[in-house]
Amino acid sequence: MMPEQAQTMVDKILQMEVFHELAKREINLTGGEPSQNPHIVEIFKIFRKLTPNVRIHTNLDINSAKSQRWLRLVEIMKLSGRVDFTLYPTVWESRQKPLLIEILGLQDELIVNMIFEKVPDLLSQIELLMAFFGEQEKKYQSVMPLLETYRAKLENLLAENxxxxxxxxxxxxxxxxxxxxxxxxxxxxNMIPGFYVNKNGDRAMNAQPFPKDFNLLECTIPRGTIEIVTVQQTGEITPCCDVGNLKCQPKFGNLLMDSPIEIMQKVDVSRKKMVSGIQKNHQNINNGKAGEWVEEGIPPYCV
Ligand code: SF4
Incomplete structure (x- = not known):
């Protein structure tokens, strides 16, 4: 994405109340690895005109504090942007941990995302965080009771069930x-279960840690609320948190190409498709046909 495109997006968002209200709450720059974009600091400044609450997500898989990617994140934090990261145990010691210490020096809040394929993975990630915060100054000790509660509960669960x-x-x-x-x-x-993906790239009905249960997504859009939308770099507006992996077909138009009126018309058409698709998903789940895609293009786990 280029700064000019970000500016076009902001100009359009300002003309559509429903999107403007969402943007005022929070904007997340995520997907791919935003720190790789050489223009990300400029883009951040443009989106910040909509809200003071702009977050940027990183995998923090950065090998040096001299890297351009890291320097961009530092600049954003100095401009009061907030960096969140996903904990990856394979690069935690060598790459993430040293830079996390720097992040704590630059911002006074932190969201840690943890993806787990099994419940024991979640426990070991909590233990990594406990070891880390246990070594930090007093200011951070407030997180220890929270982490300890998780550790004890998970340990207990794994022992009993x-x-x-x-x-x-x-x-x-x-x-x-x-x-x-x-x-x-x-x-x-933020604890996120992993999912199996088939050869067509479709997410399974079940989350990896709980392979016997359907992991259903309750769609808010047919219920009349848009809680989150994702704008791809192409300008395509996808409903909810779908950054492309859920493959929800009904779109909300294109923020770069379409006029605000066209976008609102597409929201309306897509909402109707979701209402109908979700009814069919319920029927499929009840009739032993869970996992089948319906013609509306709504993922089969959305209800
Ligand atoms: S149908 Fe599913 S993927 Fe599409 S917007 Fe609703 S919850 Fe998201």
Whole structure:
């Protein structure tokens, strides 16, 4: 993406109330690895005209504090942007950990994303974070009780019910806070199960840690609320958090090519398709045909 395209997007968003309201809440620059874009700092500044709350996601798989990718992230943090990262245990010690220490020096909040294929993976990632924050200064000790609660609950679950299904997992973890906010530090955990993807690139009905259960997505759009949209670099507006991996076919138009009126018309057409597709998904799930795609192009796990 180039800064001019970002500016076109911002100009259009300002003309559409529903998108403007969403953008005012939060904008996430994510997908691919935004730090690789040499214009990302300029692009960040343009989106910040819509909201002070612009986040940038990184894999933090960066080998040196001298790298251009890292220097771009530093500039964004100095401009009050917020960097979030996904913890990858394979590069944690060598790459992520040293730079995370730098991030903590530059911003007073942090969201850590954790992708887990098995429940024990989640436990070991929590333990990595505990070892890390245990070595940091007093300001960060507020995160330790939160992490300790997760550690103890997960350890307990694995001892008592290592083959638990998703419902049992959620019941066991019920009420566990994944967010803590003190006077000088805000910390959040985002735990995302991994999914199998078939040879056509379609996500499975089941999450990897809980292979016996369907992992269903409750779509808010047919229920009348748009909670999140994703704008691809091409300008294509995809509903919800679909950065292309869910393959939801009904689109909301193109933020670069379409006029605001055309976009709002496409939102309306797509909403109707979702209502109909989701009804069919319910029927398929109830009739033993879970996983079949319907003609509306709604993923089969969306209900
Ligand atoms: S149908 Fe599924 S993928 Fe499409 S917008 Fe709704 S929840 Fe997202």
């Amino acid at each position: 290592p083959e638990c299904n998703e419902g049992e997992f959620l019941k066991h973890m019920e009420g566990t806070e994944n967010y803590i906010c003190t006077d000088n530090f805000t910390f959040g955990l």
